[in-house]
Amino acid sequence: MNATSIELAHSAFQAIAHPILICNTDxxxxxxxxxxxxxxxTSESRLKRQQVDDxxxxxxxxxxxxxxxxxxxxxxREHRIPIANINMPEERxxxxxxxxxxxxxxxxxxxxxxRTMADKIDKQLTSRGAxxxxxxxxxxxxxxxxxxxxxxxxxxxLLEQSAEEKDRPLARLVQEEVGRIVKLVDxxxxxxxxxxxxxxxxxxxxxxxxxxxxxQNGFAKGMTISKHFDPSxxxxxxxxxxxxxxxxxxxxxxxxxxxxxxxxxxxxSTAYRPGISIGIPGTGNRMSLPLEIxxxxxxxxxxxxxxxxxxxxxxxxxxxxxxxxxxxxxxLVGVHGGIVDADSAGGRTKMRTLLPISKPKxxxxxxMRNE
Numbered sequence: 001m002n003a004t005s006i007e008l009a010h011s012a013f014q015a016i017a018h019p020i021l022i023c024n025t026d027x028x029x030x031x032x033x034x035x036x037x038x039x040x041x042t043s044e045s046r047l048k049r050q051q052v053d054d055x056x057x058x059x060x061x062x063x064x065x066x067x068x069x070x071x072x073x074x075x076x077r078e079h080r081i082p083i084a085n086i087n088m089p090e091e092r093x094x095x096x097x098x099x100x101x102x103x104x105x106x107x108x109x110x111x112x113x114x115r116t117m118a119d120k121i122d123k124q125l126t127s128r129g130a131x132x133x134x135x136x137x138x139x140x141x142x143x144x145x146x147x148x149x150x151x152x153x154x155x156x157x158l159l160e161q162s163a164e165e166k167d168r169p170l171a172r173l174v175q176e177e178v179g180r181i182v183k184l185v186d187x188x189x190x191x192x193x194x195x196x197x198x199x200x201x202x203x204x205x206x207x208x209x210x211x212x213x214x215x216q217n218g219f220a221k222g223m224t225i226s227k228h229f230d231p232s233x234x235x236x237x238x239x240x241x242x243x244x245x246x247x248x249x250x251x252x253x254x255x256x257x258x259x260x261x262x263x264x265x266x267x268x269s270t271a272y273r274p275g276i277s278i279g280i281p282g283t284g285n286r287m288s289l290p291l292e293i294x295x296x297x298x299x300x301x302x303x304x305x306x307x308x309x310x311x312x313x314x315x316x317x318x319x320x321x322x323x324x325x326x327x328x329x330x331x332l333v334g335v336h337g338g339i340v341d342a343d344s345a346g347g348r349t350k351m352r353t354l355l356p357i358s359k360p361k362x363x364x365x366x367x368m369r370n371e
Contacts, residue, residue, distance in 0.1 A: 017274055019112040022101065027052040027066060030107060039112065041087040052110070055085055062110075065098050069108055075099030083112075145185050153178040197239035197335065201358035204236045204243070204293060205229050208268055211247045220255040220266065228269040236291055237358035242332045249325045250295040250351050257299025257349065267296040273354070289338055289354035296351070302344040310342050 013020065019036035023029050032040075032047040040047065040055060056062050065078045077097050084091040094112040101107035153175055160171035212225055236243070251266065258264025273292045302310060311330035326342075329351075333340045338355040 015274075018114075021047070021052065021110045021112075023052055023066070023108055023110060025070065025106055027063070036112070039092075039114070040085070056083055062096055065096055066108055066110065069098040069100060073100055073105060145181070149178050149182055149185070197242055199237050199239055199336075201235040202238045202240055202243060204233065204238075204270060204291065204355070207240065207243045208247060208270070208293070211244060211251055212268070214248060215251045215255060215266075219252055223255055223258065224265045226265060226267045228267065230270050230272055233270050233272055233291065235358040236336075236355045238336050238355065242335065246329050246332050246353070247293070247295065249329050250353075253325060253351070254295055254297035254299065254349070257297045259299075261299065263298070265298055267294075269294045269296070289356055291355040291357055292352060293355070294350050294352045296348060298348050301347050301349055302342065307342060307344055311340065 013031070014033050016033055017035055019039040020031075020033045021029055021036055022031040028051050029047045032044045037044055037047065052066065053063060060083070061078045061081050062083070065076060065081075069076050075098065077095065079095045081094050081096050082091050083094055092114060094114050097111045097113070099109050101109055156171050156174040156178065160168050160175070163171055208227070208229075212227070216223075216225065251268075254266045258266065269292075271292045271294075272290050274288070274290045311326050330340055333353055333355070336355055338353055340351065340353045343350045343352070
């Protein structure tokens with residue numbers, strides 16, 4: 001290989017999003033990419049003074065995996081391996097893939113894929129299948145409930161007109177409660193709308209700026225909103241109205257979390273994160289989700305027992321919440337082929353969405369372009 005090829009290969013190695021270690025027959029680390037340095041919270045120079053054995057427990061399946069690969073001179077995998085050491089605040093779970101180096105069998109390439117994101121993807125894909133039956137039930141209930149509610153509200157209005165003064169507040173209470181239920185039913189109907197929206201190429205920063213303008217002039221008036229955008233981010237393949245609804249709900253959720261706080265802040269960020277993809281059901285294809293959009297707040301966090309179910313319908317930590325806002329976010333993100341997850345620690349909550357990019361359509365062979 002010439003100098004240019006070596007430089008390109010090294011750049012590609014460093015750009016890979018998953019942690020990769022290259023080690024010799026004694027498990028001594030020869031190279032570590034940026035993701036590995038970040039994962040183990042140490043520099044490459046320090047990692048190169050260590051063995052893989054120093055990074056894991058003596059009984060770790062990771063060491064058996066490396067021995068097995070060398071013994072068979074063929075690649076192999078291990079799933080759900082716990083990794084913990086003094087540099088890590090908590091244990092992390094990974095899937096590991098080891099394979100001999102193509103041009104030097106004395107070296108082994110070890111790739112680690114953290115299970116947190118994989119588990120979240122699996123959970124969301126499973127939930128989408130189960131949600132279809134819930135969506136059908138919601139649509140049926142919405143239709144059946146609205147008719148009698150209209151009759152109840154009309155009867156309460158007539159009673160208010162003919163009731164004595166002391167009984168009128170009760171008639172108004174019935175009307176108010178019917179109105180509240182109708183709003184809830186209307187939101188349930190949103191889950192029943194299975195029509196595929198029209199997708200176009202959308203600049204996600206224009207969506208976020210539009211949502212910020214709505215928030216600053218409404219529910220987040222006077223609150224601090226900080227933006228950290230990657231200006232080189234490519235457009236998303238999506239529906240403008242639904243994307244606005246997704247991030248309007250996330251902004252509103254964050255704003256409600258910091259109400260009353262002197263130093264409450266909403267932080268919105270975008271980044272390009274290659275390396276994450278999901279399979280498309282019914283095909284052998286995979287869709288890449290490199291567009292990361294995060295909405296973060298310092299409102300106190302989400303309780304541990306609620307966090308794993310925060311995107312399920314009717315799950316909420318708010319006293320007055322209906323538990324449908326984040327569930328609708330999950331549904332709409334799923335319609336876009338993306339995923340959404342929540343992290344909450346140290347009093348901060350981060351809602352992260354991963355979406356596909358909008359790829360330009362290839363012109364048909366032989367077709368003439370209109371000038």
